[in-house]
Amino acid sequence: MTEKPKLAVYWAASCGGCEIAVANLHEKILDLDAALDFMFCPCLLDTKKKDIEALPDKAIAVTLFNGALRTEENVEMANLLRRKSQLLIAFGSCAKGGCIPALANLSTKEDLLSSVYIDNFSVDNPSGITPSGTTSFPEGDIHLPALLERVKHLVQEVDVDYYIPGCPPESHQIWNVIEVILSGDLPPKGSTIGCGNLTVCDDCDRTKEEKRITAFRRNYEFYPEPKVCLLEQGMLCMGIATRNGCGAPCTKANMPCTGCYGAPEGVSDQGAKMVAALGSIMDIGDTTGLSESEIAGRVDSFLATIPDYAGQFYKYTLASSTLGGRVGR
Numbered sequence: 190m191t192e193k194p195k196l197a198v199y200w201a202a203s204c205g206g207c208e209i210a211v212a213n214l215h216e217k218i219l220d221l222d223a224a225l226d227f228m229f230c231p232c233l234l235d236t237k238k239k240d241i242e243a244l245p246d247k248a249i250a251v252t253l254f255n256g257a258l259r260t261e262e263n264v265e266m267a268n269l270l271r272r273k274s275q276l277l278i279a280f281g282s283c284a285k286g287g288c289i290p291a292l293a294n295l296s297t298k299e300d301l302l303s304s305v306y307i308d309n310f311s312v313d314n315p316s317g318i319t320p321s322g323t324t325s326f327p328e329g330d331i332h333l334p335a336l337l338e339r340v341k342h343l344v345q346e347v348d349v350d351y352y353i354p355g356c357p358p359e360s361h362q363i364w365n366v367i368e369v370i371l372s373g374d375l376p377p378k379g380s381t382i383g384c385g386n387l388t389v390c391d392d393c394d395r396t397k398e399e400k401r402i403t404a405f406r407r408n409y410e411f412y413p414e415p416k417v418c419l420l421e422q423g424m425l426c427m428g429i430a431t432r433n434g435c436g437a438p439c440t441k442a443n444m445p446c447t448g449c450y451g452a453p454e455g456v457s458d459q460g461a462k463m464v465a466a467l468g469s470i471m472d473i474g475d476t477t478g479l480s481e482s483e484i485a486g487r488v489d490s491f492l493a494t495i496p497d498y499a500g501q502f503y504k505y506t507l508a509s510s511t512l513g514g515r516v517g518r
């Protein structure tokens with residue numbers, strides 16, 4: 190009997206949502222199992238790193254690698270799986286653009302450890318111990334992989350063949366990608382797959398008029414009209430700067446798109462695209478006769494209605510953005 194092509198799914202710094210999206214294939218998992226040898230997935234299967242190390246190079250047909258690179262272990266596994274895989278796919282927003290783990294690049298590693306383990310009202314740690322290196326216990330040594338100075342996305346460490354966006358990728362799109370892989374009819378290397386080439390606005394069936402926004406409101410402040418564009422109602426919906434393919438489930442549920450599919454085709458920086466779009470729809474009223482400082486004051490008042498610029502505009506793409514996050518203190 191011919192061996193089935195091997196499939197690996199690995200998680201680095203991620204939340205587990207990408208694995209849940211794979212499990213959400215439901216009965217298609219059986220089709221996947223019939224076509225592929227699903228042999229490595231730390232949260233579902235008991236395969237060890239040494240089993241992967243023992244494989245010949247390129248023995249794995251496809252690895253779906255989710256998660257950003259936060260630790261030395263993440264980097265080691267990225268290199269190992271790159272060596273062992275014919276196709277290495279950055280699977281989900283953390284691997285593609287850093288996603289929420291990369292927001293940590295706005296702080297230093299020391300600040301992060303301090304706010305989690307020391308300067309935290311729910312922690313009792315008078316000796317100021319932070320996890321690091323090797324700790325000996327009577328039962329044996331525990332070795333913790335070191336944190337990197339900065340969170341990286343996958344292509345900053347290894348060569349990547351394809352990208353699948355989403356936080357997490359929608360399950361129907363994962364299946365579409367599996368079918369394309371099985372057909373062998375793959376797009377050019379480096380393509381973003383399992384998605385569309387337009388924006389979420391193109392998939393959103395809310396009515397759109399001319400957008401003029403005087404201030405933003407948060408989700409908890411009002412209940413938006415169900416058929417009217419959320420951005421026009423003052424919700425900071427990222428659909429205009431986000432790749433389509435998810436089917437717009439958030440706006441269908443009366444929630445703004447937060448941008449998890451990343452920048453649309455041809456756009457390199459999702460946050461910059463959104464900021465540029467906001468610049469053209471911001472309404473600060475009639476400025477005739479106002480001084481420059483009065484106009485600046487109105488712009489500041491408008492911007493003050495956006496509570497968290499980085500978390501809003503770069504929630505999914507900070508590591509791959511032009512800014513990349515703050516360096517050092």
Ligand code: SF4
Nearest residue numbers: 390393418419426428
């Ligand atoms: S901005 Fe949001 S609500 Fe408006 S059309 Fe685009 S995706 Fe839909």
Ligand code: SF4
Nearest residue numbers: 435439446447449450
């Ligand atoms: S609507 Fe936006 S946030 Fe929601 S799944 Fe689609 S891309 Fe992600």
